[in-house]
Amino acid sequence: MTGSRKLGLGILAFIAIVGVGLGVMFGFKAVKPKQSQPRIVATTYAVVQIADKLQLPLVGVPTTANKIPERYKNVTRVGSPMNPNVEKIAGLKPTVVYSVTTLADQFGKAFSKRHIKPYFLNLTSVSALETTVRQMGRRYHRQSQATRAIKQVETAKQTAKQVAAGYHHHPKVLVLMGLPGASYMIGTNRSYIGNLVSISGGRNVFTSKDQEYIQPNDESIKKAKPDVILRLEHALPKMVTAQFNQTFKQDPMWQTIPAVKHHRVYDLQEPDFDATANMRAAIAISKISKWLYPQSGGTT
Incomplete structure (x- = not known):
């Protein structure tokens, strides 16, 4: 009897321990707070x-x-x-x-x-954009979405590189950013559009170690003789486009520029183009590549 009683008590104790364990486990799950949604x-x-x-x-x-x-x-x-x-x-x-x-x-x-x-x-360049997207993907557990987005940009970069490799002459490019009020700035190689030009196989005629934009200088522009002009219409595009057209028509200096003579002036508009890198970078690279290396001449 004593042995049976001990065996019985042992079984009851085991059941009690298991029961408590299960209770704690399920109880923890029941009260475990849901992960808060980021705002x-x-x-x-x-x-x-x-x-x-x-x-x-x-x-x-x-x-x-x-x-x-x-x-x-x-x-x-x-x-x-x-x-x-x-x-x-x-x-x-x-x-x-x-x-x-x-x-x-x-x-x-x-x-x-x-x-x-x-x-x-940091969206100052295409590589900075890719790094930012990758970091955001890790932070919010969206690695697969980030990988897909970056792959689209990488594919566009590789295609543009292959196109440029087929040409001996790499066009000289002038980047302008229009500002409301009949003014504009020159985009250097440090600007986002300048970065797109480099990726697409063009040579920016104005470079800088640390400045994205610099003040325009007519003599420097004439001396640079750009083959292509890219005009970024960042703010109030309709107004800026009208300003650009008026300036290019009234100022005789522009008529001496090869890009203007050969009708290779292109207007960059949102949402494909902006002052900072964005998720339409792949489209932007493709467009600039076609402008720099057209199949049958450029168009205005």
């Missing part, structure tokens, strides 16, 4: 494009004339990239606010007063 605010269209490619949720997007992806059509608009609405952003209770490094100076005291510290993504 991301994108203050530039380029960041929205990255988020869309990575299928990320957004609670705030910039106010822009560009078409917002369908998944974000009902998301709160937070103002222009250069002047976002701090109060509106704060009201969204974001876990992170993304902008780009080129706009870092626009985010000052207003944000710090609301204890909001924006994170600035």
Whole structure:
């Protein structure tokens, strides 16, 4: 009897231990909190494009004339990239606010007063874009989406490289960024468009070690004799295009430039082109490649 009783007590103890263990395990699962959904605010269209490619949720997007992806059509608009609405952003209770490094100076005291510290993504070049997308993919567990997006850009780069390799002459390119108010800046090799030119096999006629844009100089432009001119219409495109056309028509200097003489002046418009890199980089590379190495001459 004593042996049977001990055996019985042992079995009961074992069952009790197992029961407690199972209870703890299932109890932990029952009370384990769900992983909180990130509340991301994108203050530039380029960041929205990255988020869309990575299928990320957004609670705030910039106010822009560009078409917002369908998944974000009902998301709160937070103002222009250069002047976002701090109060509106704060009201969204974001876990992170993304902008780009080129706009870092626009985010000052207003944000710090609301204890909001924006994170600035480096989109100054195609390689920087790829690095940023890869990092974002890891951070939000979207590695497969990031890989697909980067592959599209890499394919375009390789195609452009192969096209350029078939030519002995690599055209000299002048990059202009139009500004509302009848003015423009020259984009160097350090600018995003300058980077696209390099990838596509062109030679930027203005280079710099650290400046993306420099002041124009008529004598330097005439001396450079660019074969191709790329005009970026970044802000208020209709106005900027009209300004460019008027300047090129009225200023006799432009009529001496080979690119103008041979009708190889091209207007770069959003959303394919911008002052910073974006997820339409593959399309931008393809277009510039065709402009630099046309099959049957250039067109205006």
